[in-house]
Amino acid sequence: PELENPIFPALAQVIGQALTRQGYTPVLATQTPGGSTEDELTEMLVDRGVAGIIFVSGLHADTTADTGRYERLHAQDVPFVLVDGYSPKVRAVFVSPDDRAAMGLAVTHLRALGHREIGLVLGPERFVPVQRKVEGFMTALREEWGLDPAEVRSRYVEHSLFTLEGGQAAATALLERGCTALVCASDMMALGAIRAARARGLAVPEEVSVVGFDDSPLIAFTDPPLTTVRKPVPAMGQAAVRALLEEIGGTPAPPSEFVFMPELVVRGSTASAPSR
Numbered sequence: 001p002e003l004e005n006p007i008f009p010a011l012a013q014v015i016g017q018a019l020t021r022q023g024y025t026p027v028l029a030t031q032t033p034g035g036s037t038e039d040e041l042t043e044m045l046v047d048r049g050v051a052g053i054i055f056v057s058g059l060h061a062d063t064t065a066d067t068g069r070y071e072r073l074h075a076q077d078v079p080f081v082l083v084d085g086y087s088p089k090v091r092a093v094f095v096s097p098d099d100r101a102a103m104g105l106a107v108t109h110l111r112a113l114g115h116r117e118i119g120l121v122l123g124p125e126r127f128v129p130v131q132r133k134v135e136g137f138m139t140a141l142r143e144e145w146g147l148d149p150a151e152v153r154s155r156y157v158e159h160s161l162f163t164l165e166g167g168q169a170a171a172t173a174l175l176e177r178g179c180t181a182l183v184c185a186s187d188m189m190a191l192g193a194i195r196a197a198r199a200r201g202l203a204v205p206e207e208v209s210v211v212g213f214d215d216s217p218l219i220a221f222t223d224p225p226l227t228t229v230r231k232p233v234p235a236m237g238q239a240a241v242r243a244l245l246e247e248i249g250g251t252p253a254p255p256s257e258f259v260f261m262p263e264l265v266v267r268g269s270t271a272s273a274p275s276r
Contacts, residue, residue, distance in 0.1 A: 081095065
């Protein structure tokens with residue numbers, strides 16, 4: 001979808017290297033504001049006769065999008081694999097991180113530090129990874145404290161844009177409700193959450209703990225170094241390439257979703273809950 005978020009170039013690099021080792025030339029098509037749409041980029045690639053396509057966080061992840069475009073690719077005999085965002089309507093191989101488990105890891109870590117007021121900072125609700133993170137977060141809070149899902153949604157969940165500014169806006173709303181810890185759906189949003197805390201005169205991690213998601217390149221060197229849930233990018237990228245090459249070779253895997261377990265990486269942006 002874009003290259004401003006460093007997790008996408010990291011995934012593109014893994015995929016590109018794996019394809020090159022198999023004798024393919026990777027072509028990177030990226031959406032930019034005001035530029036070509038996913039459908040236009042796809043049409044361009046098909047016209048160029050590409051051997052196959054890997055979609056990362058594309059329209060397949062948007063629950064409001066028409067999935068007919070992928071059936072048309074089947075009709076054109078174009079092999080493809082979909083990364084980040086499952087849809088039961090699409091006959092394809094999907095590769096995803098376990099978004100629900102990721103939220104469980106983050107909440108368990110923060111609970112162990114004594115936090116009870118934990119907020120969730122997310123992108124738009126229509127995306128499958130966002131919906132799964134909300135489900136995982138609500139499950140974790142219900143299991144820890146028996147909180148009602150409706151209460152969790154209204155008090156502890158805030159949607160915005162998948163940008164630093166979006167993270168700042170959502171975090172500001174949650175901090176106003178008294179949250180002492182924030183779980184964010186991307187590292188970029190987490191940096192925005194840290195900015196929001198500091199704008200309110202709150203120290204990170206002494207007064208507000210922040211957890212990101214992705215473990216993007218260089219995120220270990222922020223101030224403070226970001227605690228985050230690491231997306232298994234190498235394993236996901238290599239699995240996507242393997243699935244695509246099997247389809248190109250005429251032995252496609254059945255429609256399925258390969259789900260990869262994330263990992264909590266504890267750094268300096270989380271600490272014990274402040275005493276009130």
